[in-house]
Structures are given as structure tokens and as C-alpha cells.
Amino acid sequence: MKKILIVEDDKLLSKALSAKLKEEKYEVLTAYNGEEGLTAGKKHKPDLILLDLNMPKMDGLTMLRSMRETTWGADTTVVILTNSSNKEKVSQALNQYVFRYMVKSDWDIDQIAAEIKKILG
Amino acid sequence: MFDLINLILTIIVIALILGLGWLALRDNPNKLTNKLFFFFSLSLALWEFFSFSESWTAGGYQLMIFMTRLDFFLAPVVVLLAALFVFSFSLRYKLMKTMIGTLIFPTLLVSILSFFDAIFKDAVVNDGQVIFQPGPAFWYYAGLLLAYTLVGLASLILKYPHASDLKKKQIGYIIFGFSFSSIAIVSINLFLQNALSNQWFRICNLSLPLILSFSMFQAIVLYNLMNIRLIMRRSLVYFLVIISILIPAGIWLYFLKMIVPDYLIVASLIILALSLVSVSKLKKEYYYLANKYFFSSLYDVREIIYNLNKALHSSLDTKQICRAVAVILSGAFHPQAIATVVYDQEKEKWAILHNEHFRLKKEKEMVFDYEILTGLFRKNRPLLIRTLEQKLAASPGPLLKYLKKLKVEIIVPIKTKNRLIGLLLLGAKEARDNYTINDLKVLMTVSTEIGLAMENVLLYQKEKKFNYKLRGEINKATRQLQNQNQELQRLDMAKDEFVSVVSHQLRTPLTGIRWFTGLLLDNKKKNLSAEQLDFLNQIDTSNKKMIQLVNDLLDVSHIETGYKFKIVRKEFPLLPLIQEILKENVLLIKTKELKIINRLPQDLKINADRDKIKQVWQNLISNATAYSPSGKKIILAVKTENQQHIFSVQDEGIGVPKSQQARMFEKFFRAKNANLQNPNGTGLGLYIARGIIHGHGGDIWFKSTEHKGTTFFFSVPGKSDSARRYKLKNQNI
Numbered sequence: 082m083k084k085i086l087i088v089e090d091d092k093l094l095s096k097a098l099s100a101k102l103k104e105e106k107y108e109v110l111t112a113y114n115g116e117e118g119l120t121a122g123k124k125h126k127p128d129l130i131l132l133d134l135n136m137p138k139m140d141g142l143t144m145l146r147s148m149r150e151t152t153w154g155a156d157t158t159v160v161i162l163t164n165s166s167n168k169e170k171v172s173q174a175l176n177q178y179v180f181r182y183m184v185k186s187d188w189d190i191d192q193i194a195a196e197i198k199k200i201l202g
Numbered sequence: 203m204f205d206l207i208n209l210i211l212t213i214i215v216i217a218l219i220l221g222l223g224w225l226a227l228r229d230n231p232n233k234l235t236n237k238l239f240f241f242f243s244l245s246l247a248l249w250e251f252f253s254f255s256e257s258w259t260a261g262g263y264q265l266m267i268f269m270t271r272l273d274f275f276l277a278p279v280v281v282l283l284a285a286l287f288v289f290s291f292s293l294r295y296k297l298m299k300t301m302i303g304t305l306i307f308p309t310l311l312v313s314i315l316s317f318f319d320a321i322f323k324d325a326v327v328n329d330g331q332v333i334f335q336p337g338p339a340f341w342y343y344a345g346l347l348l349a350y351t352l353v354g355l356a357s358l359i360l361k362y363p364h365a366s367d368l369k370k371k372q373i374g375y376i377i378f379g380f381s382f383s384s385i386a387i388v389s390i391n392l393f394l395q396n397a398l399s400n401q402w403f404r405i406c407n408l409s410l411p412l413i414l415s416f417s418m419f420q421a422i423v424l425y426n427l428m429n430i431r432l433i434m435r436r437s438l439v440y441f442l443v444i445i446s447i448l449i450p451a452g453i454w455l456y457f458l459k460m461i462v463p464d465y466l467i468v469a470s471l472i473i474l475a476l477s478l479v480s481v482s483k484l485k486k487e488y489y490y491l492a493n494k495y496f497f498s499s500l501y502d503v504r505e506i507i508y509n510l511n512k513a514l515h516s517s518l519d520t521k522q523i524c525r526a527v528a529v530i531l532s533g534a535f536h537p538q539a540i541a542t543v544v545y546d547q548e549k550e551k552w553a554i555l556h557n558e559h560f561r562l563k564k565e566k567e568m569v570f571d572y573e574i575l576t577g578l579f580r581k582n583r584p585l586l587i588r589t590l591e592q593k594l595a596a597s598p599g600p601l602l603k604y605l606k607k608l609k610v611e612i613i614v615p616i617k618t619k620n621r622l623i624g625l626l627l628l629g630a631k632e633a634r635d636n637y638t639i640n641d642l643k644v645l646m647t648v649s650t651e652i653g654l655a656m657e658n659v660l661l662y663q664k665e666k667k668f669n670y671k672l673r674g675e676i677n678k679a680t681r682q683l684q685n686q687n688q689e690l691q692r693l694d695m696a697k698d699e700f701v702s703v704v705s706h707q708l709r710t711p712l713t714g715i716r717w718f719t720g721l722l723l724d725n726k727k728k729n730l731s732a733e734q735l736d737f738l739n740q741i742d743t744s745n746k747k748m749i750q751l752v753n754d755l756l757d758v759s760h761i762e763t764g765y766k767f768k769i770v771r772k773e774f775p776l777l778p779l780i781q782e783i784l785k786e787n788v789l790l791i792k793t794k795e796l797k798i799i800n801r802l803p804q805d806l807k808i809n810a811d812r813d814k815i816k817q818v819w820q821n822l823i824s825n826a827t828a829y830s831p832s833g834k835k836i837i838l839a840v841k842t843e844n845q846q847h848i849f850s851v852q853d854e855g856i857g858v859p860k861s862q863q864a865r866m867f868e869k870f871f872r873a874k875n876a877n878l879q880n881p882n883g884t885g886l887g888l889y890i891a892r893g894i895i896h897g898h899g900g901d902i903w904f905k906s907t908e909h910k911g912t913t914f915f916f917s918v919p920g921k922s923d924s925a926r927r928y929k930l931k932n933q934n935i
Contacts, residue, residue, distance in 0.1 A: 091710055097717035104726065135706065164709035165702075186709040186749045190720035 083201050084108045086127035088118035088144065089162070090136040094185065098131065101190045105198065115139025119147055119154075126153045129201060134163040134174070145177045158200060162193075208404055212254040215408045216247045222419040223247075234298065235290045239418055242283035246411050249276045253391075253407050256325075263327070270325055270334070274316035277391065278343075281350045282309045284384060287418060288354035291373055292361035312346055315339065333396055344392045351384050379417020383410045439488040446484060447477045489632075501534035503644055510648060514655035518662050520544070523655055524556035531628070531648065532558075535641060539609065539629030544656075545572055545622065560608050560627060569604045576622045579615035582653075584645040586612050586637060612637055614649045618657035626652065701759040705752050712752065715745045754886040757817075758869065761893035769811045769897045776806045780838065783820050787827055794832045801839040808847065809920050814894045818902075819851075821887040822914050826853035828880050829912075846900075848917045857908040866904065867892045875908070891916075 085107045089095040092113070099109040110125055112118040114136045122130065130148075134141040141161065148154030161174050161182045171182055180200060183193070223243025230236045255269040282305055290298055315321050320339040327333075358380065362373050387410045390398065398406070451473050458469040513526030524542040532540060539559035543552050552568045562568065578585060578593065585593075587610060594602050605613070614626035626649065631637070719742045725735065780802060784791070791798065808815070826836045834854040840847050858866060862873045870885040877883070888902075895902040899919045906912035 091714070093714045094710065094717065097714065097721060100721060101717070104724075164706050164713060184709075185713040186716065186752070190717040191724070 082106065082108045083129065084110060084125055084127040085197070086110045086112065086118065086121055086125065086130045088112045088115065088121075088130060088136070088141065089133045090114055091133075097190060098193070101194050102197070105194050107197075115141060115144030115147075118144050122148055122154055122157070123151065127157065129197065130157055130159045131162045131197075132159055132179075134161060134165050142173055142177075145174060145179070149177055160197070160200070208254065211408055212250060212404075215412050216250050218412060219243050219247045219250065219415045222415050226419055234295065235287065238283060238287040238290055242280065242287050242418070243415060245276060245280045245283055246415060249273065249280050250407065250411060252276060254404065266327070267325060271317055271322060273391075274322050274343075275313045278309045278313045278347060278350075281347045281384075281388065282306070284380070284414070284418075285350040285354040288358055288376060288380060291376065292357040309346075312343055315343070347388050347392065351380075351388055355381055355384075375417045379414050383414035383417070386410050387414065439485060439492050442488045443481060443484045447480065451477055503640075506530060506534050506644060507647060507651075510651055514651055518659050520656065520659050521555050523652070523659065527626070527648070527652060528556055528558055531626075531645075534644070535628065535637070536632040537611070537628040537630065538632055539627070541627045542616070542624060543568065543570065543627070544616070544624035545570075555624070559629065560610070562608065569600045570625065571599065571601045572622070574599070574601055575615075575625070579617065579622055582615060582617055582646065582649055584612055584614040584642055584649060586642075612642075612645065614645050616649060616656055617653045618660065623653070623656060623660070698759060701756065705756045708752050709749070712745060712749050716742070716749065719745065751884055754884050754890060757890045757893070758886055761890065761897075769814065771809050771811060773807050773809045774812045776802060776808055777804060779812065779816050780819060783816065783823050786820070787824055790824075790827050794827065794830065794834075796827060796830055796833070797835045799835055799837045801837060802849075803840070806840065806847075808918055810898055810918050811894075814897070815918065818891045818894050818916065821891045822851040822916075825887065825914075826851055826855065826912075828883075829853065829855035829876060831855065834911075846917050846919050848915055850913055850915045852911065852913040854911040857910050857912050858904070858906040859908050863904075863906060867902075 085102055087095055087098050087102075087109060089098065089111070090113050095111050095113070099111055102109045110121050110127060112121045116139045118130070118132070119139075121127075132141045132145065141163070145159060148157065158180045159178075161171070161179050162185055163183075164185045165171075175182065181196070183196070188196075220243060223240045226236045226243070227240040252269050252273040256266055256273050286298070286302060286305070289301055293301065312321075318337075320337045321343045322340070323335045323337045325334045355377070358373055358377050362370065362377065365373055386406070390403065390406050390410070394403075454473055455466075455470065458473075459466060462469060509530050510527065513530060514523055517523050517526070527542070528540045531537070539557075541557040541560045541562055542555040543562070544555055545552055550572070552570050554562055554568075574594075578590070587605060590605070590613065591598075591602060608627070609629055610627045611630040612628045614628070615622055616624035616626060626645075628637075628645075719738055722730070723735065723738050723742065730738075780800065784798060790796075823836070823838075830836065830853045835852075836854075837850070837852040839850050839852070841850075842848070856875050856879060858873050859875060862871075865871045866873070867888050868885075869889045871889075872883055872885040892902050895916050895918070900917040902914065902916040904912055904914045
């Protein structure tokens with residue numbers, strides 16, 4: 082079973098995503114900020130990380146940079162899932178070998194599941 | 203005893219002649235006339251010495267002969283220099299130089315001959331009288347000297363009628379001195395030496411050269427240089443004062459010593475007191491005499507006007523101009539006082555620009571009534587105080603009283619374009635002469651000239667002031683604009699921040715609705731009724747419209763702020779993008795049974811921002827589908843013009859009414875018929891599409907006929923460097 086880590090500060094969205102992904106038979110882990118994301122990532126070594134950008138304590142970009150320095154996170158597939166349309170942040174994220182950049186509100190939950198399925202094979 | 207007196211007199215004369223020569227040289231060392239006069243004075247002084255020595259029999263026979271020979275040797279040099287000096291008035295400089303070159307050698311030759319018996323053979327002393335015996339060539343010698351003198355005189359007389367005023371005066375002096383004294387000197391020395399007694403000979407030889415020298419000096423110095431005259435005047439006055447006090451005092455003392463020898467000290471003190479009392483009175487009288495002699499009213503009008511012009515045009519400073527005018531006019535009229543005052547019309551006050559010797563102490567004390575003065579100087583004519591008195595006889599106000607108190611003799615108006623701006627005040631002449639008609643004429647010209655110059659200066663100052671003010675205003679405005687600009691930038695950033703935060707905050711709950719609705723619509727447990735699912739679909743559609751609106755608003759905000767609206771170009775195949783869009787719109791296309799004719803080439807690749815270009819296609823295709831009646835065609839095509847792709851989306855829809863076509867790309871604008879057909883549109887789609895195409899450096903336009911259809915065209919230049927950042931502010935909408 083593939084492990085997916087959802088790093089998302091909005092509990093409602095996190096809940097919806099994990100519900101859907103659990104339906105799709107993934108092992109779903111959740112973290113509510115970058116710090117928690119790093120701890121969870123190190124512990125569980127997920128196959129895919131769905132990463133929000135704007136978060137309290139540690140934002141997505143900082144977490145992404147830190148995890149790219151670690152052994153577990155250097156090559157992990159990351160999909161940015163955010164509602165921010167800040168192009169600068171996006172291009173900085175893309176520099177850190179992010180697999181995809183998705184604006185949350187533009188996607189149905191089914192579509193997201195389909196995309197993840199495509200990525201994880 | 204007589205010899206001693208003769209010696210003293212000779213020394214005095216020599217000193218005077220040398221002094222005049224020195225003064226002339228100091229006056230203008232570079233001028234040929236002055237140099238010639240200096241050398242002439244030198245030779246004349248030397249000649250005087252020899253001339254005296256030769257009649258000084260006490261020195262012995264040998265010395266007498268030697269001195270006479272020296273006298274003869276020097277005489278032609280003196281006469282030559284005198285003649286050359288005279289020529290310098292009548293001949294041009296170049297001719298003068300030739301003259302000096304030609305005459306100097308024959309003259310020296312003749313001079314040297316004086317040491318031989320050819321000219322002067324011998325002299326014997328007979329009963330105290332020196333009898334002089336000429337040699338065989340004497341008459342040639344005499345002839346040469348006489349010729350020099352007569353030619354010089356003739357050249358002066360010929361020049362006289364053509365000379366200017368000043369030169370005329372100079373030449374007049376020389377003609378007087380030259381004709382009288384030089385001919386006398388030459389004749390006496392050459393022909394009358396034996397006939398005259400020794401004493402008469404000496405008197406003539408001392409007095410005549412002095413007259414000659416002085417008249418020549420008069421010509422070059424007295425009528426040219428002010429300050430030398432001033433020095434001479436002062437020296438002369440003090441000299442005369444001392445003489446006239448000492449001589450009577452000496453005589454009185456002499457008598458008092460005989461009459462009251464016991465009270466000599468008391469008498470001396472009384473004489474000293476009287477002398478001291480009389481000093482100022484004497485000084486005044488002698489000044490008057492000196493003025494009369496040294497400061498005559500003769501001046502060269504042309505020279506005054508010339509100097510005035512030069513002074514007036516060389517400065518833009520009113521004070522400097524007034525100072526220069528004062529110097530020039532003082533040189534001509536020698537007034538006891540001169541001043542320039544100007545009227546400041548804004549402050550209604552008089553101000554002193556320049557003042558010499560008038561008792562104009564405080565500017566606020568000046569009671570020049572501007573109204574009265576304007577009336578008096580309606581014509582640009584200077585007025586004498588006498589004339590003024592007559593004019594103001596009916597109402598002698600404080601003005602006249604004040605002018606009299608100041609001892610103003612003549613008032614010259616300074617006017618610019620009929621407006622009185624100032625007054626030039628002149629006191630009485632030093633020489634106590636009255637101002638003549640000619641003086642008034644000159645002053646009238648001066649008045650006009652100063653008026654013009656002042657006007658220039660005032661205009662210049664006004665312009666300068668205006669420029670200064672303007673610069674201040676510009677700086678102020680610039681600062682204001684800068685502040686406003688900063689404020690606008692701050693507001694712009696705040697707005698951008700606001701929009702981005704709001705949209706982010708809006709998107710999150712909207713995403714929540716979208717995803718949970720999605721989860722419900724999955725209907726995994728199959729426990730939802732068809733109606734419930736339908737309602738959920740309605741929620742989903744509304745929610746998606748809301749999300750689209752937020753996205754559009756975000757795009758508009760980015761287009762308008764510009765700096766976040768970056769085009770990231772990358773080459774990509776177009777067809778897959780079109781297929782994605784068609785797939786998204788497939789539902790509507792199918793329901794309406796629209797025929798999509800895709801004429802885009804299979805392998806077409808474009809270099810652009812894929813996401814943004816997709817937005818454009820999405821917008822145009824969804825518009826075409828939305829506004830097309832069922833069963834119509836939609837044609838997608840491209841043609842290449844000037845290495846640039848022009849894409850088109852053609853429909854057979856409702857079209858755009860002609861009256862509304864011009865406003866199609868305006869923000870929030872929706873055509874009436876479109877609004878009826880689809881009331882949910884935001885009116886932002888085409889605005890955003892145009893922003894994107896302009897961002898790529900391309901253009902977007904359309905052709906439309908109502909009820910028949912619309913074709914949208916847009917170009918996307920391939921090269922990124924032709925792209926320009928799109929800013930709505932420049933679009934005039």
C-alpha cells in the first residue's frame with residue numbers, strides 16, 4: 082500500500098482529501114504544518130506528499146527545502162496543492178523538483194484522486 | 203647772487219619739465235604720444251641745463267665752449283622730438299613709425315656736426331656778454347630746426363578742422379604752445395643770442411620751454427585723465443594755501459619783531475590762530491580757482507556716449523551701471539554730487555542705487571513725490587532746479603524744498619516705456635558754471651540710454667525671478683507627484699495584497715464545498731435519491747461559478763497591477779491543449795449538437811505561456827459554444843502572416859450588435875443580447891484574454907454581424923523579446 086502524506090493546515094480540506102484517498106486504498110498520513118510534515122515524513126517515508134504552501138509555524142516552501150536536504154526526502158514526489166496563486170512562490174517551489182503544482186479550488190476531488198493514481202501508477 | 207638765483211630758477215624749471223614728462227608717462231605709458239612727450243621733456247630738461255651752463259661764465263672758457271657744443275648737439279634732438287610729438291596728433295601710427303625711422307639719422311648727423319667748427323666756431327665773453335660765432339654750415343643747421351618746427355605746426359593746423367571735439371581742444375593747446383614758444387625758442391637761440399643780453403636770454407630760455415612743455419602736457423593729460431587732475435588740483439590748492447599763509451605770516455612776524463619784540467610769542471600765537479582760521483576759507487577759494495582752471499566744462503560728447511554705451515551694456519547689475527554712469531558724468535560735468543535713486547512701485551518706496559556726496563541718508567526720509575515727478579517728466583527731459591521752481595511755483599510742496607535742501611541742481615528722469623522708474627540727481631558744477639543747453643542735451647541722451655539699460659536689467663531680473671519661482675513650483679509639484687506616486691504604489695501593493703489574501707481566503711472554503719460535494723456525489727453507499735444528487739449538482743455548479751469568478755478577479759487584479767502578470771514562455775504543441783478544452787466543454791457541445799471544425803495543423807507548436815494561452819482558447823471556445831444556437835458550426839483555424847500565427851475562432855452565433863462592438867473588451871462589459879442568453883457571465887473573460895494576448899506582445903480583435911456570427915482573431919508573436927508587459931493604465935479604458 083502506497084503512503085501519502087497530506088500537509089495541510091485546513092482541517093476540513095485535509096479531512097476531505099484523506100477520506101477520498103482512503104477510499105482509493107492509500108495509507109494516508111496528515112500533518113498540519115511544515116514542522117509536523119518533516120517529522121511525519123522522516124518517520125513514515127511517504128511515497129507522495131501533497132503539500133500546501135501557506136501554513137502556520139513552517140510554510141510549505143521551507144519544509145520542501147529542508148526535506149530536500151534529508152536522505153528520506155531528497156527524491157520524494159511532491160505535489161503542491163495550494164490556493165495561493167503567488168507565482169514567485171510557485172516558481173521557487175518548482176525549483177525544488179516538485180512534480181506538479183495544483184490550485185486546489187480548480188480541481189474536483191475525483192480529479193485529484195485520478196491525478197495521484199496517474200503519478201503513483 | 204644773480205648766478206645763484208639763475209641756478210635755482212633753472213633747477214625749478216628743469217624739475218617742472220621733468221615732472222610733467224613723468225606725469226604724462228604715468229598717465230598712459232603705452233601711448234606713443236605720451237612716450238614721445240616724456241622723451242621730449244627729458245631732452246628739453248637736459249638742454250635747459252646746457253643752455254644755462256654755457257652762459258655761466260664763472261666755469262671758465264673751456265667749459266663754456268663744451269657746454270655750448272652740447273647745447274647745439276641736443277637742440278636738433280629736442281626739436282625733432284617736439285615735431286614727432288606734434289605729428290603723433292596728425293599722423294597715423296604706421297606713418298609715425300616711418301617718420302621716426304627716416305628722421306632720426308639725419309638729425310643725429312647734424313647733431314654730431316655741432317662738435318666741429320662747421321656749425322659753431324667759437325664764443326668769446328665780452329663784458330659779461332657771451333658772443334657766439336657761427337660756422338659756415340650754421341644756416342643749414344638753423345634751417346633744419348626751423349623746418350621741423352614749421353612742418354609740425356603746419357600739420358597741426360591742417361589737422362585742426364577735421365579733428366573731433368576733444369582732439370580739437372588738444373590740438374588747440376599745442377598750436378598755441380608750439381607756435382608761440384617753439385618758434386620763439388628756436389629764433390632766440392639761433393638768431394638773437396648775440397643781440398640779447400645774457401639775462402634776457404636766460405629768462406627767455408627758462409620761461410618759453412616751460413610754456414611749451416606745459417601746453418603740450420595740457421593737451422595730452424589734462425583732457426584725458428581725471429585722477430591726475432584731481433591729484434594736481436589738491437596739491438596745487440594745498441601749496442597755494444601754505445604759501446599764502448606763510449608769506450603774510452612771515453611779513454607780519456618781521457614787522458612785529460621790530461615793533462613789539464617782547465610780545466613776539468603772543469603775536470606768533472595770534473598769527474597762528476588767524477592762519478588756522480583762514481585755512482578753510484582759503485582752501486575753498488583756491489579750490490574754486492583750481493576748479494575753474496582744471497575742470498572746464500569741455501568734454502567730447504561722442505566719447506561720453508561711447509563710454510556710456512560700453513558701461514551700460516557690460517553689466518546687468520543696476521548698482522554697477524549707476525556707478526559707471528556716475529564716473530562718466532563726473533568726468534564730463536564735474537558735479538559736486540551725483541546720485542541715482544529708483545522707485546519700487548510694489549513697495550511704493552524710493553531706494554538709493556548710487557550716491558556720491560548728496561546727503562541722502564535714509565531711504566525712508568526721501569520725499570520724492572512719485573505722482574508729481576511723473577507729471578513733471580512726461581517728456582523725457584532733464585530739468586534744472588530753476589525750471590522746476592517755475593513749474594511748481596503754484597504749489598511749492600515738500601518735493602522742491604527737499605531738492606533744494608539736497609542742493610540738487612539738475613534732475614534727470616530715468617524712464618522705461620513712459621514709466622518713471624528712477625532719477626539721476628546732479629549737484630552744481632565744481633567750477634560753479636551753470637549747466638548749459640548742451641549739457642542738458644547730453645543728459646537727455648544719457649537719460650534715454652540709462653532708461654533702456656535699466657529696462658533690460660529689470661526684464662532680466664524679472665525673468666530670473668520668474669525662473670526661480672518656476673523652478674520652485676516645479677520642485678514642489680515634483681515632490682507632490684513623488685509623494686503621490688509613492689502613496690499610489692503603496693495603495694497598489696495593498697490592493698494586490700488584499701485581493702490575493704481575499705481570493706486565497708475565499709478559495710479555501712470554496713474548495714471545501716467543492717470537495718465535500720464531490721465526495722457526496724460519489725454516492726458510494728448508494729443511499730442518495732436522484733433528487734438529492736440533482737441538488738448536489740446544483741450546489742457544485744454554483745460553487746464552480748463562484749470559483750471561476752474568484753479566479754477571474756484574481757486575473758484582473760494581476761493584469762492591472764502588471765508586475766505579477768508574468769508571461770513564462772515555453773514551446774508546446776497546440777493541439778493537445780485544444781483537445782483538453784474541448785473535452786471540458788464536451789457536455790454543452792453535445793447537448794447543443796454543435797459541429798467543431800478543427801483546422802489547426804497536427805504538428806503546430808507555439809512558444810508562449812501554456813496556462814495563459816489555454817485561458818484564452820478556453821474563453822473563446824466557451825463563448826462560441828455558449829452563444830451559438832443548436833446545430834451550428836464552430837471553426838478553429840490558423841494562418842501565418844509575417845512569421846506570426848493568427849488564430850481564429852469562428853461561430854454562427856448571435857453576434858455582437860454594432861453599437862456595442864467598441865466596448866467588447868471593457869472590464870465587466872456584457873453585450874445586451876449576450877446578457878439575455880447567459881445572465882451568469884462576469885464580463886471579464888475577453889478583458890482577461892486581451893490582457894494575456896497583449897502580455898505576449900500580440901493583439902486580439904473580432905468581426906461580427908448580429909444574428910449571423912462572430913469571428914475572434916488573435917496573434918501570438920513567436921519571439922519572447924517582442925512581448926511587452928501589458929498594463930491596463932496605458933490602454934485608455
